[in-house]
Amino acid sequence: MxxxxxxxxxxxxxxxxxxxxxxxxxxxxxxxxxxxxxxxxxxxxxxxxxxxxxxxxxxxxxxxxxxxxxxxxxxxxxxxxxxxxxxxxxxxxxxxxxxxxxxxxxxxxxxxxxxxxxTRPATVPPVQPPSSGLPEKTSGGAEVTLDRMTEQDATETPELPPGTGQDVEGAPRLLTSRDVADRFGVDPSTVRSWVASGTLEVHEKTPRGHNLFHPDKLPQEARS
Structure with a gap:
């Protein structure tokens, strides 16, 4: 062809x-x-x-x-x-x-x-992880389904710039889900699944409910 x-x-x-x-x-x-x-x-x-x-x-x-x-x-x-x-x-x-x-x-x-x-921008539907319908077991015994993760994806807005955090002198700059995903080389949805399973600790949340992470509390291999 x-x-x-x-x-x-x-x-x-x-x-x-x-x-x-x-x-x-x-x-x-x-x-x-x-x-x-x-x-x-x-x-x-x-x-x-x-x-x-x-x-x-x-x-x-x-x-x-x-x-x-x-x-x-x-x-x-x-x-x-x-x-x-x-x-x-x-x-x-x-x-x-x-x-x-x-x-x-x-x-x-x-x-x-x-x-x-x-050049008219086309309407692209948001990419969502395929739903298998099977719940995933967390470390605490709670069940977190992919559907719940999809709902969290919808509330996570991409306009947060890298390195969002407090501009207090001497305090480290907090990281967004996108920052953490870039450090690990994974998708942001994977970071959210780590949060849901308790593998990754959320340091604080923004007024709009977005997760922020402390760089010193990441696993050792993710620090850079």
Missing amino acids: SNLNQVGTWVRRGSLAAGIAFTATAEYELARRLGAKPPIAVMLPLALDCYVIAALRWFRAFDIFLSLTLMGAAQVAAHALEAGVLKVSLNLVTVVSLLVPISLWRTHALARQTPRAA
């Missing part, structure tokens, strides 16, 4: 590069025949090609149709002038002059609409 995706990607890129290379020359010559100087004449194929790339990149049907129509109109006009079928006229100059503003408008419209939809 990955090989097919790579082939499709390179086919699209090759097609786009060939189309731009073929049409850009005629668009440049069209601008030159209408009196534009070389540095300015380059802007016609550049504006059209950027619009085509944006339309194909974000795959908007209307813009794909419009961008290719504008590109095709420029091609027809360029080759008709070269063959002598058309002559420079006010109508032709007006039509060609409108190609760049239209391309500019639609390119910026695509660029403003698509990233806003792409």
Whole structure:
């Protein structure tokens, strides 16, 4: 499947590069025949090609149709002038002059609409440990189920910064569940299960009910 995706990607890129290379020359010559100087004449194929790339990149049907129509109109006009079928006229100059503003408008419209939809934060459900329905025995004989641990996860808010504690001079900074989990290399839910089983001692609680731990009361291997 990955090989097919790579082939499709390179086919699209090759097609786009060939189309731009073929049409850009005629668009440049069209601008030159209408009196534009070389540095300015380059802007016609550049504006059209950027619009085509944006339309194909974000795959908007209307813009794909419009961008290719504008590109095709420029091609027809360029080759008709070269063959002598058309002559420079006010109508032709007006039509060609409108190609760049239209391309500019639609390119910026695509660029403003698509990233806003792409960066909209998705609603991600909270990750909860799988419930086996079996109670776990604690050291004191009490039963602590995973459902109770899940309820405690819901009340534990992640906005507590690392190192939360009293800023009293000489007093060690208390640790949150996340701090302790980082020291042990485990998930915060594991720290809460240690608290429930009595393996880990809670030094105090915040006004909102969050656990705080004294660094000197952690197991020796967790201190750092």
